[in-house]
Amino acid sequence: MIPRLHPKVTQAAAKTLLWALTGLTLLILIFIIVNISIKGLPQMTLGFLFQDPQDMGRHGGIFSTIIATIYVTLLAIVLASPLGVGTAIYLTEYTREGWATRIIRFGSECLAGVPSIILGLFGFVLFVMKLGFGWSILSGGLTLAIMVLPIIIRTSEEAIKAVPQEYREVCFSLGLSQWQTITRIVLPSALPGITTGIMLSVGRSLGETAVLLFTAGSALRMPTTLFDSGRTMAVHFYILAREGISMPNAYGTAAILMISILLINLAAYTLMQRLVKRYS
Amino acid sequence: MTISPADSDKILQCPLEGIITLRRLNLYYGDFHALMEVNAAFQQQSITALIGPSGCGKSTLLRTLNRMNDLIPGIRITGEVVIDGQDIYTPGVDLTQLRKKVGMVFQRPNPFPLSIYDNVVYGPRLHGRPGRRELENLLEHSLSSVQLWDEVKDRLQTPALALTEEQQQRLCIARLLAVEPEILLMDEPCSALDPLATLRIEELMRELKKLYTIIIVTHNMQQAARVSDDTGFMYLGDLVEFGDTGQIFTRPRDTRTEDYITGKYG
Numbered sequence A: 001m002i003p004r005l006h007p008k009v010t011q012a013a014a015k016t017l018l019w020a021l022t023g024l025t026l027l028i029l030i031f032i033i034v035n036i037s038i039k040g041l042p043q044m045t046l047g048f049l050f051q052d053p054q055d056m057g058r059h060g061g062i063f064s065t066i067i068a069t070i071y072v073t074l075l076a077i078v079l080a081s082p083l084g085v086g087t088a089i090y091l092t093e094y095t096r097e098g099w100a101t102r103i104i105r106f107g108s109e110c111l112a113g114v115p116s117i118i119l120g121l122f123g124f125v126l127f128v129m130k131l132g133f134g135w136s137i138l139s140g141g142l143t144l145a146i147m148v149l150p151i152i153i154r155t156s157e158e159a160i161k162a163v164p165q166e167y168r169e170v171c172f173s174l175g176l177s178q179w180q181t182i183t184r185i186v187l188p189s190a191l192p193g194i195t196t197g198i199m200l201s202v203g204r205s206l207g208e209t210a211v212l213l214f215t216a217g218s219a220l221r222m223p224t225t226l227f228d229s230g231r232t233m234a235v236h237f238y239i240l241a242r243e244g245i246s247m248p249n250a251y252g253t254a255a256i257l258m259i260s261i262l263l264i265n266l267a268a269y270t271l272m273q274r275l276v277k278r279y280s
Numbered sequence B: 001m002t003i004s005p006a007d008s009d010k011i012l013q014c015p016l017e018g019i020i021t022l023r024r025l026n027l028y029y030g031d032f033h034a035l036m037e038v039n040a041a042f043q044q045q046s047i048t049a050l051i052g053p054s055g056c057g058k059s060t061l062l063r064t065l066n067r068m069n070d071l072i073p074g075i076r077i078t079g080e081v082v083i084d085g086q087d088i089y090t091p092g093v094d095l096t097q098l099r100k101k102v103g104m105v106f107q108r109p110n111p112f113p114l115s116i117y118d119n120v121v122y123g124p125r126l127h128g129r130p131g132r133r134e135l136e137n138l139l140e141h142s143l144s145s146v147q148l149w150d151e152v153k154d155r156l157q158t159p160a161l162a163l164t165e166e167q168q169q170r171l172c173i174a175r176l177l178a179v180e181p182e183i184l185l186m187d188e189p190c191s192a193l194d195p196l197a198t199l200r201i202e203e204l205m206r207e208l209k210k211l212y213t214i215i216i217v218t219h220n221m222q223q224a225a226r227v228s229d230d231t232g233f234m235y236l237g238d239l240v241e242f243g244d245t246g247q248i249f250t251r252p253r254d255t256r257t258e259d260y261i262t263g264k265y266g
Helices: A007-043 A046-050 A065-095 A099-113 A117-129 A137-161 A164-173 A176-209 A210-215 A231-242 A246-280 B005-013 B058-064 B095-101 B116-118 B122-127 B132-145 B165-177 B193-208 B221-225 B245-250 B257-263
Strands: B020-029 B032-042 B047-051 B075-083 B101-106 B184-185 B213-217 B230-235 B238-244
Touching: A007 A231, A007 A246, A046 A065, A065 A176, A065 A246, A099 A137, A099 B245, A117 A137, A117 A210, A137 A176, A137 A210, A164 A176, A164 B101, A164 B165, A176 A231, A176 A246, A210 A231, A231 A246, A231 B075, A246 B238, B005 B245, B020 B058, B020 B101, B032 B058, B032 B238, B047 B058, B058 B095, B058 B184, B058 B213, B095 B101, B101 B165, B116 B122, B116 B132, B116 B165, B122 B132, B132 B165, B165 B193, B193 B213, B213 B221, B221 B245, B230 B245, B230 B257, B238 B245, B238 B257, B245 B257
Parallel strands: B047 B213, B047 B230, B101 B184, B184 B213
Antiparallel strands: B020 B032, B020 B075, B230 B238
C-alpha cells in the first residue's frame, strides 16, 4: 500500500505553495515598478514634462510625445467605444444566438488574436497609403481603434449578459420598449463592466508601439492637426532605448507612462466603485 | 386536425367567453410540445388559479398571455389568445400596449436597485412626462392599493432593496399598478415568502380583484383553494380540467385532477 500524506499536511503544503506563487506575482510587479521608478523618477522634473524634446530627445523634455499620446489614445477610444458597445448591445439584446452572431463573435476573437505588428502593417497599407492619411494621428487612432475593438466588445458583452434577465422581464412587463429597457436598465447596470473594458483599452493604447510606428510615425514635432505625424511616449521610449540616444530620458518617459497608466486604473476603479454603489 | 371527443368535452366544461379566451392554443419549444390544445376563458374581476406539478406548462401558459415567451428562441405558437376581443398573436399587435394592459408579478420580489419612490414611478415616467403632482398622486394611490403607503411614506427615498421580502413583493405590485393595467399575471408570487406574509398577500389579491382580473400560478393547492374563483389543473402540457374552484376541489371530474389534489403525486 502506498502511504498517503495526511490531509493536514497536504492542506498546509498547498496553502504555502499558493501563497508563495501569489507573493512571486506581486514581487515581479513591485520589481518592475521600483526598477523603473529608481531609474526614471530623477528625470521627472516640470521641465521634462513641459518642454519639447531637443536633439532627437537627447535633451529637453517629452511634452510633444505626451500630447501625441493623448491625441491618439483619445481618438482610438472615441471611435472604438460606441462601435464596440453598440456591437455588444446588438449581439446580446437584438439577435438570437445563431450563425450570424457566431460569425461576428468569431471574427472579433480573431481580431483580438492578430499580432499588433500585423495590425500596424494593415493600418499602414489602408490608412497611410491607400486612403492617403499619411503617418498621422488619424491613421494611428484608427488602427488603435481596430486593435481595442475586440476588448471593448468582449467586456461589454460579458457586462450586459451579467445583468439579471429578471430586470428585462420586469421592464417588458411594465410595457417598456426594448430600447427603453436597454437605455434605462441594462446599460446603467452594465456600466461598471463596460467602463472596465474601456479603461483596459486605454491602457493598451497608451503602451502600444508596433501599431503606431507603422501608422503615426515618429515625428517629434508637436502635432497640431489630425493629419500630423506624432510620436507617442511608448514609441519615444522605444526609439530612445533602441538607438541608444539617452537611457536616462528613456527611463524618465517609461516612468511617466507607467504612472499615468496606474493613475488611470486608479481613477477607473474609484469611478466604478461609485457607479456600483449607486446602482445596488 | 379534428377535435377528438376528449377535446370537445374540455371545451364544454368552461364558459366560452371571458376577458381572456384561449382557443386551441398550442406551444412548442423547438420539438417539445409544451402546451396542447388549451381552451379556457378567464373571467373579469376574478382570480383564476393554475395548479399542477412542476414543468407542466403553468408558467408557460401564463407567459403566453403577455407574450413574454417571445423572448425565448425556437418557440412556436398556434391557436388564439383573445384579450378584450383582440387576438394578441395577430401581426401588428402593439406589444408595449399589450404588456401595459397585462402586467406581471414574478416569483422572486425584484425591485430595481433604486429608491422606493423611483421604483413606483418608473413605468409612468417612461410612458409619458407626468408632472410632479401627478406622479405623487399616482405614487400614493399605487402604494395604498398594496397597503404599503403607511409603512413607507416617511422613507420614500430609501433603497427599495432594504425592505423586507414581503414589502418588496408589494412594492413590485405597486410598480405594476402604476402603469394602470387591467390584468395581473402572478407567477408564484408567494413562493419566496413565509406563511404569514403569504396570507397577507392573498388578502391583498382579494382586494385587488375588485378592480383587476388576476391569474395566478401556484404550487400551493391550499392557496388556490383559498384565493381563487376558478381553477385550472394542468398536467404535462394539457389543461386537464378547468372550472369553478369549489367544484374542482370537491368534485373533480378527471381522475388525474383528483389524484393531484388528494396528494397522490406532485
